[in-house]
Amino acid sequence: MILADVIGTVVSPVQIKALDGFTLLMVRPVTPDGKATGKMRIALDKVGAGVGDRVLMIDEGNSGRQILKDASAPIKSLIVGFVDAVEVHGKLTYDHRQTQQP
Amino acid sequence: MYLGRVIGRVVATQQYEGLEGVPLQIVQPLDETGAPMGGSLVACSAISSGPGDLIHYVDGREAALALPNETFVPVDATILGFVEQAVVGNRDLASDLEPSR
Amino acid sequence: MQIAKIIGSLVATQKDEGLRDHKLLVCQVHNHENKPKDQYVIAVDAVGAGPGDLVLYATGSSARQTTLTKDRPCDAVVMAIVDSWDQDGSNVYEKWSE
Numbered sequence: 089m090i091l092a093d094v095i096g097t098v099v100s101p102v103q104i105k106a107l108d109g110f111t112l113l114m115v116r117p118v119t120p121d122g123k124a125t126g127k128m129r130i131a132l133d134k135v136g137a138g139v140g141d142r143v144l145m146i147d148e149g150n151s152g153r154q155i156l157k158d159a160s161a162p163i164k165s166l167i168v169g170f171v172d173a174v175e176v177h178g179k180l181t182y183d184h185r186q187t188q189q190p
Numbered sequence: 191m192y193l194g195r196v197i198g199r200v201v202a203t204q205q206y207e208g209l210e211g212v213p214l215q216i217v218q219p220l221d222e223t224g225a226p227m228g229g230s231l232v233a234c235s236a237i238s239s240g241p242g243d244l245i246h247y248v249d250g251r252e253a254a255l256a257l258p259n260e261t262f263v264p265v266d267a268t269i270l271g272f273v274e275q276a277v278v279g280n281r282d283l284a285s286d287l288e289p290s291r
Numbered sequence: 292m293q294i295a296k297i298i299g300s301l302v303a304t305q306k307d308e309g310l311r312d313h314k315l316l317v318c319q320v321h322n323h324e325n326k327p328k329d330q331y332v333i334a335v336d337a338v339g340a341g342p343g344d345l346v347l348y349a350t351g352s353s354a355r356q357t358t359l360t361k362d363r364p365c366d367a368v369v370m371a372i373v374d375s376w377d378q379d380g381s382n383v384y385e386k387w388s389e
Contacts, residue, residue, distance in 0.1 A: 095222055101272070162256030216378055
């Protein structure tokens with residue numbers, strides 16, 4: 089699994105059947121320190137994440153198909169969890185509470 | 191899964207069995223600003239996309255699973271759907287990047 | 292998939308049993324303007340391509356999704372021969388006018 093920031097939303101009214109009913113989000117992978125890394129992706133949202141959230145993402149098909157319980161789903165990138173906090177070498181690099189607007 | 195734009199078509203009559211009738215299209219991957227991200231690639235299309243369309247596609251083994259008939263085919267990229275709106279910040283990439291057809 | 296030109300074939304007598312009956316092709320990858328890149332791939336032939344052909348090849352585990360390469364130690368397969376290629380409204384390549 090990788091860490092990623094949700095940076096945008098995608099609307100796709102015409103798409104293959106297997107994706108019907110799911111939300112698509114634009115995500116950018118980040119390092120544990122919060123630096124952007126790698127290519128921007130479009131991921132299926134399973135947890136109800138929104139723009140600005142840091143999330144846990146699967147970028148591998150087999151696990152995705154098991155989660156969706158669909159052996160033939162052509163799905164690779166899947167958001168599977170919210171990140172509350174990240175700690176690296178004893179230092180807090182991300183805290184969800186601090187990103188909240190008052 | 192990635193964002194991209196269809197920029198061309200490829201025709202191949204001699205191809206692996208099971209791929210007959212599947213459209214082959216050139217896709218330019220795009221980043222979150224709508225700028226090209228890496229080089230273009232050839233993808234199968236599972237929808238009725240064509241040059242100029244903003245789309246999303248999947249790569250790797252999953253690409254074959256998206257095809258309607260035969261799924262045991264050597265395909266490593268498939269277009270899954272049209273992107274009508276792609277909002278980053280307060281900018282909609284889909285309307286900003288309307289191509290000149 | 293990527294577009295490449297077959298620039299040769301490759302013979303290896305001593306190789307894994309799984310690749311015994313496979314024709315190996317030397318492919319030079321082409322960019323979006325049909326110019327050769329300094330990038331080469333050795334791919335198993337699944338369509339009967341030969342030197343001079345512009346082809347499509349698939350990589351990774353997708354390359355093992357042919358009856359020829361199933362469960363074989365192969366990560367690139369030539370799966371189509373390009374007849375024509377249009378891009379940005381103009382014709383980039385036409386097999387029969389070469």
